[in-house]
Amino acid sequence: MQIAEPLQIAIDELSKLPTIGKKTAQRLAMYLLKSDKSEVENLTRALGDLKSKIRFCRSCFNLSVEELCDVCRNPKRDHGIICVVEEASDVIAIEKTNEYNGLYHVLGGVLSPLSGTSAESLKIKELVKRLDTGETKEVILALNPDTEGETTSLYLARLIKPLGVKVSRIARGIPVGGDLEFTDEATIGRAVISRNAI
Numbered sequence: 013m014q015i016a017e018p019l020q021i022a023i024d025e026l027s028k029l030p031t032i033g034k035k036t037a038q039r040l041a042m043y044l045l046k047s048d049k050s051e052v053e054n055l056t057r058a059l060g061d062l063k064s065k066i067r068f069c070r071s072c073f074n075l076s077v078e079e080l081c082d083v084c085r086n087p088k089r090d091h092g093i094i095c096v097v098e099e100a101s102d103v104i105a106i107e108k109t110n111e112y113n114g115l116y117h118v119l120g121g122v123l124s125p126l127s128g129t130s131a132e133s134l135k136i137k138e139l140v141k142r143l144d145t146g147e148t149k150e151v152i153l154a155l156n157p158d159t160e161g162e163t164t165s166l167y168l169a170r171l172i173k174p175l176g177v178k179v180s181r182i183a184r185g186i187p188v189g190g191d192l193e194f195t196d197e198a199t200i201g202r203a204v205i206s207r208n209a210i
Contacts, residue, residue: 019045071142073118073135075100083107083116090114092149096139096168098122098156106154114152117142122160123167129160131167139168143175150178157184157202 015023019041027037044052068074069081072094076082083089083103093114097103103116119134142148151172155161169179185203186195 068118072116073100073120073138074103074116088113091147093152094139094142094148094150095152095154097154098161098164102154114150119155119164122155122164124160134164136168136171140171140175143172143177148177150180152180152182154182 022041022044023034023037026032026040027034029037032040044055065077066075067077067079069076069084070079071084072081074081074083078085090113094117095106095112095114096117096119097106098119098121100118103118106112106116117135117139119136119139121129121134123129123131123134139151143151151168153165153168155165165181172179183206185199185206
């Protein structure tokens with residue numbers, strides 16, 4: 013059976029989104045087709061605003077509507093601590109915990125020679141420039157614990173320590189509610205090495 017061209021185009025476009033296969037894209041397209049016109053128009057407007065109104069904060073490169081993001085503008089945040097993350101989605105994840113009260117710096121990726129990501133293509137120079145002001149007491153490296161994240165963390169630590177700024181890394185180990193029996197050896201090893209006094 014031939015699918016109507018506008019529907020097929022919608023399915024093709026939706027299937028370009030991460031984790032959306034052809035079947036899910038078809039279900040979404042059919043859902044939108046059955047929805048009220050106003051709902052679809054609201055979605056279209058929201059997607060348009062996403063591209064036209066969102067920019068990167070000029071200080072930390074987090075997502076923002078203004079020149080400076082809400083975190084950088086907030087005088088109640090601890091401006092002496094900067095948490096370095098890979099992407100803006102990591103800021104969202106950390107903010108959901110309500111446990112961190114400092115600033116952020118979004119690198120825009122991690123060092124990855126295989127995919128051509130070098131230090132020059134990341135926001136590393138901008139981070140060093142922020143640290144040169146002397147206001148920062150500590151930099152927390154919150155990068156993923158994979159090979160590229162580890163490489164980037166080591167590179168940044170070597171770059172930052174000579175500036176006289178404390179460098180720390182987020183703890184790694186057994187997740188809350190996790191079971192030792194089903195946890196991999198590398199995670200258990202890191203948890204033992206990174207143990208805390210109680």
